[in-house]
Amino acid sequence: MRSYLTVTAGLLAGVMSAALLLAVGPENPGKYFVLENGMRVFLYEKRDLPLLHVVTGFDVGSKNETDGTSGLVHLLEHCILFRGTSVRSGAEVSADIRRHGAYFNGNTGQDISAFEISLPSEHAEFALRNQKNILFGLDLSQPELDEEKEVLLEEYNQMEDDPQRNAVDLVLQALFPGHPYGRSVYGRREVIRAATAGEVLGFYRKYFVADNCALAVVGDFATADMERLVRDVFGLLPKTGLRLEPLPMTVPLKKSVSQRFERDVREGYVFLGFVAPDYNHADQYAMNVLAEVLGRGVNPLLPALLRGERDSVQTVSMSYLAFRFGGAALVSIKMDPKDMATIQRAAVGYLKRAHNEAYSKKDFTGEAEIFAFDYLESAKNQIRFAVGQAEESGLQLAGSLARHLLLNTRDKPGRYLDEIGRVDSSDLRKTAARYLGKGEYVAVSIVPRKGEKQ
Amino acid sequence: MRAAWLLWSCAGLLMAAGPSGTPGAPWRENSEKSTLATGLPCVYQKDTNSPTTVVGLFAAGGKSAVPLGLDGLAYLTTRLTLEIPDEGMAQDLMSQATRLSLLCSEDFSAVLIECLSENLEEALRVTGKIIQDPLITGLRIGRTKEMMKLYGRSEEDESTVAAHNAVMKAFFPGAGYGTAVYGTEESLGAIDRKDAIAFYRRFFSKKGLFFYVATDLDRGPVRALLEKYFSRFPDGEDVSIPIVSPALPAVRDIALTRDSKQTYVGRACLLPAPDAPNQAKGYLLETLLGKGPGSRLWGLRMAEKLAYNVDAHVTWTKSSGILEAYLETENAKSARASEALERTLADLQDKGIPDEELRTTKTMAKAQLLRSAEAKASRLRTVGLYEVLGLGHDHLSGIFEAIDSVTLEDMNAYIRAALAPERSLRVTVGPSRAGQTNR
Numbered sequence: 001m002r003s004y005l006t007v008t009a010g011l012l013a014g015v016m017s018a019a020l021l022l023a024v025g026p027e028n029p030g031k032y033f034v035l036e037n038g039m040r041v042f043l044y045e046k047r048d049l050p051l052l053h054v055v056t057g058f059d060v061g062s063k064n065e066t067d068g069t070s071g072l073v074h075l076l077e078h079c080i081l082f083r084g085t086s087v088r089s090g091a092e093v094s095a096d097i098r099r100h101g102a103y104f105n106g107n108t109g110q111d112i113s114a115f116e117i118s119l120p121s122e123h124a125e126f127a128l129r130n131q132k133n134i135l136f137g138l139d140l141s142q143p144e145l146d147e148e149k150e151v152l153l154e155e156y157n158q159m160e161d162d163p164q165r166n167a168v169d170l171v172l173q174a175l176f177p178g179h180p181y182g183r184s185v186y187g188r189r190e191v192i193r194a195a196t197a198g199e200v201l202g203f204y205r206k207y208f209v210a211d212n213c214a215l216a217v218v219g220d221f222a223t224a225d226m227e228r229l230v231r232d233v234f235g236l237l238p239k240t241g242l243r244l245e246p247l248p249m250t251v252p253l254k255k256s257v258s259q260r261f262e263r264d265v266r267e268g269y270v271f272l273g274f275v276a277p278d279y280n281h282a283d284q285y286a287m288n289v290l291a292e293v294l295g296r297g298v299n300p301l302l303p304a305l306l307r308g309e310r311d312s313v314q315t316v317s318m319s320y321l322a323f324r325f326g327g328a329a330l331v332s333i334k335m336d337p338k339d340m341a342t343i344q345r346a347a348v349g350y351l352k353r354a355h356n357e358a359y360s361k362k363d364f365t366g367e368a369e370i371f372a373f374d375y376l377e378s379a380k381n382q383i384r385f386a387v388g389q390a391e392e393s394g395l396q397l398a399g400s401l402a403r404h405l406l407l408n409t410r411d412k413p414g415r416y417l418d419e420i421g422r423v424d425s426s427d428l429r430k431t432a433a434r435y436l437g438k439g440e441y442v443a444v445s446i447v448p449r450k451g452e453k454q
Numbered sequence: 455m456r457a458a459w460l461l462w463s464c465a466g467l468l469m470a471a472g473p474s475g476t477p478g479a480p481w482r483e484n485s486e487k488s489t490l491a492t493g494l495p496c497v498y499q500k501d502t503n504s505p506t507t508v509v510g511l512f513a514a515g516g517k518s519a520v521p522l523g524l525d526g527l528a529y530l531t532t533r534l535t536l537e538i539p540d541e542g543m544a545q546d547l548m549s550q551a552t553r554l555s556l557l558c559s560e561d562f563s564a565v566l567i568e569c570l571s572e573n574l575e576e577a578l579r580v581t582g583k584i585i586q587d588p589l590i591t592g593l594r595i596g597r598t599k600e601m602m603k604l605y606g607r608s609e610e611d612e613s614t615v616a617a618h619n620a621v622m623k624a625f626f627p628g629a630g631y632g633t634a635v636y637g638t639e640e641s642l643g644a645i646d647r648k649d650a651i652a653f654y655r656r657f658f659s660k661k662g663l664f665f666y667v668a669t670d671l672d673r674g675p676v677r678a679l680l681e682k683y684f685s686r687f688p689d690g691e692d693v694s695i696p697i698v699s700p701a702l703p704a705v706r707d708i709a710l711t712r713d714s715k716q717t718y719v720g721r722a723c724l725l726p727a728p729d730a731p732n733q734a735k736g737y738l739l740e741t742l743l744g745k746g747p748g749s750r751l752w753g754l755r756m757a758e759k760l761a762y763n764v765d766a767h768v769t770w771t772k773s774s775g776i777l778e779a780y781l782e783t784e785n786a787k788s789a790r791a792s793e794a795l796e797r798t799l800a801d802l803q804d805k806g807i808p809d810e811e812l813r814t815t816k817t818m819a820k821a822q823l824l825r826s827a828e829a830k831a832s833r834l835r836t837v838g839l840y841e842v843l844g845l846g847h848d849h850l851s852g853i854f855e856a857i858d859s860v861t862l863e864d865m866n867a868y869i870r871a872a873l874a875p876e877r878s879l880r881v882t883v884g885p886s887r888a889g890q891t892n893r
Contacts, residue, residue: 048482048503051824082747082756090756098748099814101821105746120821147759154762157715157784163611264713266607311597314604334608373545381551385570388504392829449713 030401031223035231037239038211040405043226044218046394052121052219053394056131057114057402059214060207062187063180063247063325071152071187072203074108075145075195078152080115080208081106083144085137090144093134100126103395110172110181111324112406118395121220128217128233135213136237138204142197149192156186163269163446166261168330171273172321174257174442175328179250210237212244216401218394250275250326253440262449267314268337270344272351273442276320276327276435279407284322285419286431287329291320292379293359293428294351295331301357301375302331302350309346312336316347324407329435337447344443351441355433360425376425383420480824480854485666485837485847490677492685495664497837497847498673501830507574507669507676508830509567511585511684512838514693515657516562518771522629524645526602526637531653532556532563533598535588536581543580552577557835560631560771562842563657568831571671575679582683585658590650599642606636613710613718613782613883620708621722621778622769624879625700631771659690666837666847668830699773700724702877710883717788717884719795720780724877728770728843734856735868736775740768741819742807743779748814750798754781760791772843777872778881785885792882796875803873806866816857823853 030044060073081104084090097104102119115135117127159165169184176182215234217226252275277283295302295318303316314334321328331351335343360376361369390396413419485499513532520527536554538544547554552569565585569577609615619634626632637645656662665684667676702724725739726732743750744766751764761781769776779799783791807815827833827850840849849856871877 048501049824049828050480051828094747094752094756098818101817103746103825118825150759151755151762154784158762158782161714161716265611267611311600312604314608336604374549378549378551381549381570385506385551388506388570389829391504394828
């Protein structure tokens with residue numbers, strides 16, 4: 001969860017993370033190395049503006065919690081960012097950050113906790129030393145923890161007031177019953193309220209170590225200089241030998257789930273979730289393309305179908321979240337509440353039949369081929385465009401690199417755009433059949449409270 | 455130990471203030487403005503970061519051009535210029551991943567074209583055709599109105615947006631800036647085809663349009679394409695719109711009812727019209743109050759534990775800036791949050807800021823500007839706004855100088871005037887309390 005900005009997109013845009021690293025071309029390959037303490041590092045020069053972007057990720061997220069610790073990682077993320085260290089108070093950290101013109105934030109997900117700082121590149125040394133200090137030097141008293149809990153519970157309230165963030169959280173909980181991904185990344189209020197500083201620090205000391213960490217630096221620097229600085233700042237951190245046992249992979253849902261919640265909203269919101277391939281699965285590329293074809297591109301199939309069904313459909317989008325031990329395909333629909341049942345039925349029906357679609361011109365012969373629209377080609381272009389856009393944002397690029405360093409388990413994953421280029425129409429049908437056609441699904445709807453004026 | 459860390463930190467700052475200093479014009483390639491052979495002005499900026507191009511066609515008709523009772527007319531008309539009548543043409547754009555979208559802001563509307571640079575010619579060929587010869591029919595108008603009703607309704611599901619709309623309506627009652635961008639049930643009913651055609655004819659002419667292009671392509675070929683495909687706009691009549699200043703309403707409290715878990719508590723203040731020095735000071739005030747750790751409002755989160763979300767935002771119009779400073783708090787804390795916000799603003803207004811805080815705020819503001827203009831599409835919005843406000847496209851570099859020129863005395867005088875309670879509104883959005891009006 002973003003720690004001071006409301007960003008729903010973070011949850012909805014996991015799809016491109018692999019794309020960015022692997023889109024890096026041979027003309028600027030970046031530099032990857034591993035420090036002796038096990039910290040993985042990627043440096044990437046982007047010299048158009050005098051900015052530096054640093055993202056430090058740890059392989060710890062809600063997946064590492066239990067029912068009794070649900071919410072501690074998120075709480076820890078807040079404390080690390082804002083509650084100070086053994087050498088600086090939280091207020092001093094904030095003042096230092098501001099003095100250097102830095103954007104400073106963090107986010108907690110199912111797999112990873114990530115911490116980001118973005119500032120003028122002349123302050124590169126400050127950026128690295130600051131991140132080392134807050135990430136590896138947390139000092140937390142019970143009163144400080146209690147203060148941060150109040151802020152965290154405000155975030156919890158805000159999430160529940162936001163139908164989209166709330167619905168995504170609920171869909172993921174229902175999609176992975178019994179699996180650690182089935183726990184909310186926001187955690188449980190009662191766990192957060194009862195947490196002690198000792199408990200939180202115990203969690204922290206286990207997971208926030210160099211050998212469980214990846215560092216990505218993107219921006220205006222010379223690689224050799226930055227490598228020296230990184231080794232100087234992070235090289236002396238101890239290696240702990242932490243080895244995390246892999247989690248079981250998620251399994252298909254046994255039975256579809258439908259949940260309905262009333263809120264003070266004017267629109268109706270439906271979110272559908274299907275179990276999808278994990279971050280390292282060979283189907284991830286086809287799933288990315290399928291999400292573009294069905295619900296993300298310029299004129300994807302699903303919105304066209306649903307708008308044809310009812311004019312009151314406002315937005316339809318599809319996203320693919322690839323986790324380390326599973327994945328989720330999410331469809332979100334915003335519409336007039338009176339049409340929700342019809343639209344939900346139409347959407348599910350269409351997704352279940354998506355394996356019968358002709359996605360490419362090559363699926364046709366003769367004259368039909370000339371007039372057919374090539375959804376496959378369009379989606380591939382969409383992805384190329386999205387990768388191009390992502391290359392413009394250094395912080396986004398650094399975040400994707402750190403995530404990839406922590407989630408990737410393949411020796412040679414291949415260049416992302418090349419893999420996307422190899423996806424054909426038959427791959428899309430097979431993927432649709434495997435994950436949408438046969439799988440059960442979760443539907444969460446958020447509707448206006450009864451009696452409220454539309 | 456803490457002192458030692460601070461010493462190190464200060465040493466770092468001193469070193470950083472060496473010869474490289476603060477960048478005056480940090481862009482590798484500055485923007486250039488020229489006039490195309492067709493008579494349309496064009497701001498071009500080379501950016502080789504990605505193989506993509508963004509083109510914005512800015513029209514002088516924004517919310518300010520909307521007549522009384524016709525809320526939504528600017529958005530509706532601009533949206534109609536993006537209707538693609540020919541299915542084959544639409545398919546070409548889709549297959550190339552070209553995106554068309556629009557912005558409808560206080561003083562301008564803009565059509566945005568984003569594409570892979572290799573497809574720029576096709577993108578401009580199609581958009582040139584539809585924008586210069588839009589199909590403004592009753593059927594299309596009806597469909598667009600239905601869509602706008604949905605957009606308008608979903609805005610009410612976000613407290614910060616609902617609060618902003620209410621503030622603009624209160625400061626600018628009636629026509630222009632205070633109108634609802636997506637219209638209202640009544641105003642959409644009142645708009646007919648001839649209103650949309652008249653709006654289009656008035657503002658989509660050479661007198662009211664300009665391009666901004668950020669691309670990895672060279673200037674010459676881009677100019678040639680714009681000249682080839684956008685050559686048919688008429689000369690047009692005068693597009694100037696009287697500048698309307700904000701008026702302080704008699705009732706200074708706005709209370710919207712929403713059965714939410716949190717209550718939005720905010721204050722909206724009037725800022726002077728944005729010439730270069732005042733725009734810089736307004737931007738500094740926005741940064742001083744909000745924008746993350748260390749800001750003045752941050753204390754309401756960190757020390758007083760009143761909120762997760764605290765921020766400040768300025769909306770610029772030709773006549774003024776509207777500053778909104780706010781937090782979102784648990785309902786039970788709303789009275790305390792309101793008191794704390796008032797106290798924070800009153801303290802700032804009364805005592806001003808010390809020199810060190812001004813220096814820090816300048817550093818933060820300049821860095822924020824760089825980050826916000828890093829990507830082509832977001833830079834387009836900023837450059838377009840500067841050009842429309844009369845600050846000029848090169849204010850993207852000039853603002854760094856304008857920020858550096860602000861003195862402590864200037865800034866504190868500005869703060870004293872801007873935060874005067876008698877020139878501001880108080881806003882809450884949350885569960886009903888006695889005396890509140892319903893939304």
